[in-house]
Amino acid sequence: MQVAVIGLGYVGLVLAVGLGGLGHQVLGVDADSSRIAVLARGEIPLHEPGLAEHLARHRDHLRFSERVDDRLAEAQVVFVAVGTPPGVTGDADLSAVFRVAEAVGARLRRGAVVVIKSTVPVGTGARVEAILRRVAGFSIPVVSNPEFLAEGSALADFQRPDRIILGGSDAGAMERVAGLFAGVGAPVLRMDRESAELSKYASNAMLAVRISFMNELSRLCEQVGADVTKVGESVGLDHRIGPAFLRAGAGFGGSCFPKDLSALEALGMRHGVRLGVVEAASLANVAQRRHLAQRVIDALGEGVRGARVALWGLAFKPGTDDLREASAGALLRDLIAAGAEVVGWDPVARPGDDPVFSGLSLAEGPLEAVDGADALVLVTEWDHFLTVDPEEVSRRMRGDLVFDGRNALKPDAWTGAGLRYRCVGRPALETE
Ligand code: UDX
Numbered sequence: 001m002q003v004a005v006i007g008l009g010y011v012g013l014v015l016a017v018g019l020g021g022l023g024h025q026v027l028g029v030d031a032d033s034s035r036i037a038v039l040a041r042g043e044i045p046l047h048e049p050g051l052a053e054h055l056a057r058h059r060d061h062l063r064f065s066e067r068v069d070d071r072l073a074e075a076q077v078v079f080v081a082v083g084t085p086p087g088v089t090g091d092a093d094l095s096a097v098f099r100v101a102e103a104v105g106a107r108l109r110r111g112a113v114v115v116i117k118s119t120v121p122v123g124t125g126a127r128v129e130a131i132l133r134r135v136a137g138f139s140i141p142v143v144s145n146p147e148f149l150a151e152g153s154a155l156a157d158f159q160r161p162d163r164i165i166l167g168g169s170d171a172g173a174m175e176r177v178a179g180l181f182a183g184v185g186a187p188v189l190r191m192d193r194e195s196a197e198l199s200k201y202a203s204n205a206m207l208a209v210r211i212s213f214m215n216e217l218s219r220l221c222e223q224v225g226a227d228v229t230k231v232g233e234s235v236g237l238d239h240r241i242g243p244a245f246l247r248a249g250a251g252f253g254g255s256c257f258p259k260d261l262s263a264l265e266a267l268g269m270r271h272g273v274r275l276g277v278v279e280a281a282s283l284a285n286v287a288q289r290r291h292l293a294q295r296v297i298d299a300l301g302e303g304v305r306g307a308r309v310a311l312w313g314l315a316f317k318p319g320t321d322d323l324r325e326a327s328a329g330a331l332l333r334d335l336i337a338a339g340a341e342v343v344g345w346d347p348v349a350r351p352g353d354d355p356v357f358s359g360l361s362l363a364e365g366p367l368e369a370v371d372g373a374d375a376l377v378l379v380t381e382w383d384h385f386l387t388v389d390p391e392e393v394s395r396r397m398r399g400d401l402v403f404d405g406r407n408a409l410k411p412d413a414w415t416g417a418g419l420r421y422r423c424v425g426r427p428a429l430e431t432e
Pocket of ligand 1: 147150151244245249251256257
């Protein structure tokens with residue numbers, strides 16, 4: 001099928017390359033000309049395992065353009081995958097979605113279908129359909145098809161999703177979109193557009209609530225002498241609950257959870273429904289990051305002013321170079337405010353001139369980061385850190401404090417190297 005994907009961020013790019021891999025002819029459009037130039041060279045402008053190889057293999061199925069032009073008229077299906085960042089009220093900013101609808105409506109032929117991939121509040125599909133009708137002069141059906149891919153496993157998530165959700169009222173349009181994914185062996189759920197739009201927010205909020213709940217429990221574990229990993233394992237083995245997303249740590253980040261929680265909360269407010277659980281999940285996340293920073297500050301005591309703190313990992317999770325809403329940024333801010341000097345290292349994420357990371361010095365490697373450090377905080381559990389020799393770290397550090405913000409290190413090895421090991425919600429493993 002002839003397909004266009006407008007917006008080549010994480011979601012759009014994986015979708016475009018994934019659809020090319022399924023044998024469709026894909027036109028990928030993004031207003032960022034440098035991004036298009038990178039793609040035109042056959043490279044990928046972000047860190048995502050397997051995506052560059054997949055692009056190389058299916059290159060003849062993909063074309064890229066920096067503008068919506070007349071080639072769009074060939075498209076039978078157009079995906080809208082532009083960003084919906086939070087606006088000042090926390091609500092999703094839909095201006096890019098509506099701009100795309102105007103541009104697309106002016107070029108599409110009768111019979112084309114528009115699919116919304118971007119995460120959008122309930123009712124956006126109807127608004128896009130109205131714009132398309134006004135601009136095109138005829139009806140263009142809009143199908144909601146939310147994306148659930150996670151960074152770091154995005155291509156695998158595209159190829160083997162848990163489910164494909166299609167929301168709309170035009171059965172023919174929904175079948176056309178279902179046909180696009182015929183090569184993907186996943187259950188297809190057909191529903192009204194409003195339910196599909198809400199499903200995405202509901203999934204992300206549910207996952208975030210689980211993490212925040214475990215993070216709050218970790219703080220209780222620290223007080224009562226329990227081990228949050230044991231509690232999580234016990235809870236997760238209940239088949240009604242399941243084990244995923246129960247890891248306590250340094251808080252969640254990324255381009256989706258924080259933004260989608262705010263947007264869902266704002267949607268509720270607009271409709272007179274206060275989503276207290278969602279609100280609490282956001283607040284608990286902020287509190288968890290503060291709590292970790294405060295523990296480091298308290299452990300350093302008076303010496304925090306001028307202390308050198310090393311951060312291991314900057315990306316919001318391993319497997320990505322994405323720094324959006326990363327816990328490392330929040331920790332950095334609190335540590336700098338307390339007077340510490342902070343040096344960090346990440347295998348792929350590079351903060352550049354990102355203001356959230358201003359004040360951070362970058363080290364050449366994980367060992368260089370701990371040179372002369374008074375405290376080390378593991379923020380992102382990259383494999384790179386799991387194989388570092390604690391004895392070598394101990395030799396290089398000035399102090400002896402190690403905070404394992406993801407419960408990822410082997411406590412015995414670190415205490416055995418003479419370091420004071422601290423973790424999240426596991427007080428029995430901590431050493432003085
Ligand atoms: C998420 C959703 O998983 C995905 O379906 C949606 O499409 C986009 O948002 P992503 O943001 O890529 O994906 O990352 P994810 O793997 O879900 O992790 C989000 C954050 O939660 C990370 O900061 C991670 O470190 C944290 N996390 C995850 C925990 O703190 N504990 C856990 O048990 C799991």
